[in-house]
Amino acid sequence: MTNSPWNDQRVVEQVTQDANALLGGYDDSCLIIDESGIPKKGDKSVGVSRQWCGQLGKTDNCQVGVYSVLCHGEHVAPIGYRLFLPQCWINDEERCKLxxxxxxxxxxxxxxxxxxxxxxxxxxxxxxxxxxxxxALYGNSPAFTRMLNQMHETFMVDVSKSQRIYLEDPDPVVPPAKSNKGCRPSKLKAQCAPIRIDEWVGQQPESEWKRTCVCDATKGNLWVDVFHQRVWLWDGEEPHAHCWHLIVRRDIGAEDIKYSLSNAPEEISYKRLACMQAQRYWVERSFQDAKNQCGMGEYQARKWQSWHHHMAMVLMAMLFMVEQRILFKDAYPLLSCFDTVCILNFLLPQRAITLKEVIRQMEVRHQRRLASIQYAYLKQLELGLSESEP
Structure with missing residues (x-):
């Protein structure tokens, strides 16, 4: 992987085009950006450093990549990547060259x-x-949302609960000088005070929350309580503030609350916004499949080119997985990446059991998963939830 001269970006471009033919162009097609860490030992692997590793749930020695994933419903395919280089690497030119x-x-x-x-x-x-x-790592960056807005890209970004919003246009202006002495004011100042999202949302009556079904998850419909309001955002630098959607999600029976902002058109419905917010669920599943079934973190490669070559091959493998799920969705609607790997283990050399036995084992797994899904639906009915509930 280190010395082979093939261009990984040519592979990525082809993967993107093939993934788009399957998943692009739909009303719910979206591009999800997320990072993923891969634990590593030592200090030689490119980009390795003590940094937050989501896989471990703590700060540890790892490599971190930023990935783009094309999504359509429950089907997802990674189509791009960037290796994050911490500042300690940038400051060490010799280390980078090695x-x-x-x-x-x-x-x-x-x-x-x-x-x-x-x-x-x-x-x-x-x-x-x-x-x-x-x-929220990206949603908390004013420069990121500003750039997407300037690119005329619609976004749905999570933000932290400490995010400050304005309930009316802050109409930033440079205040007049108070006297002829000293320097004249040059910085813009808001005409009204901001408030933290969690503080303001906590003041809203229960009647403002609406219960809605946001997606069909692996174990039945996902029902949540949603709060929606148009609010103003100003980063302290731009000459004008932005009026964007605030969508707040509260899972039923849970205390966790998720806050998101979107620059979607003003007339969009809160249900559409809630479904857009929920789409990130499938991306987390795709990273699990990539690491558990496609070897995303299983490599012994230290250099820049070998990391990029490996990730390009992971993208190809994940594209193959989603192609099989779509191809056999009628015969095997619960087909998973693990199922596909089991079948490949038979079809490829060194098979130890018959194909008939592989299919039988897969169908047993599907029966168990289906029973779990049906049980989840029954629990929803007991709670009075149904697809027709507004």
Missing amino acids: AGIPEEYIEFQTKPELAVQLVIEARGQGAEFQWVGTD
Whole structure:
């Protein structure tokens, strides 16, 4: 993987075009940006550093990549990646050279900056999606949302509960000088005070929350309580504030609350916004499949080119997985990546059991999963939830 001369970006472009033929161009097609960490030992692997690793749920030695994933309903396919280089790597030019990092990439770039590159790349390669979705790491970056807005990309981004909003247009202006002495004011100032999202949402009556079904998850319909309001956002730098959608989601029977912002058209419904917000669920599943079934984290490669070659092959494998799910969705609607791997283990050399036995084992797994799904639906009925509930 280190010395082979093939261009991984040519592979990525082909994967994007093939994935778009399957998943792009629908009303619910979206591009989700997310990062994923891969634990590593030592200090030689390119980009490795002590940083947050979601897989471990803590700060540890790992490599972190930023990925773009094309989604349509429950079907997803990664179509792009960027390796995040921490500042400690950028500051050590010799270390970068030993890892084979091209000179043009020895420059610190934040994860939101890498995410913007992935959006531009996806569009340039023909991906057709209706919006860009991210978690709060990107949503908390005013520069990221500002750039997407300037690119005329619709976004649905999570934000932290401490995000400050305005309930009316802050109409930023430079205040007049109070006297002829001293420096004249030069910074814009809001004409009204902001408030934290969690504080304001906590003041809203229960009647403002609406119960709605946001998606058909692996174990039945996912019902949530949703609060929606148009609010103003100002980053303290732009000459004008933005009036965007605030969508707040509260899972039934849980205390966790998720806050998101979107620049979608003003007339969009709260149900549509809630479904857009829920789409990130399938991306987390895709990372699990990539790591557990497609070897995303199983490599012994230290250099820049080998990491990129490996990720390009993971993208190809994940595309194959979604192609099989769509191809056999009528015969095997519960077909998983694990099922596909089991069948490949038989079809490829060194098979130890018959294909008939492989299919029998798969059908047993599907029966158990179906029983679990049916049980979840029954529990929903007991709680008085149904598809027709407003």
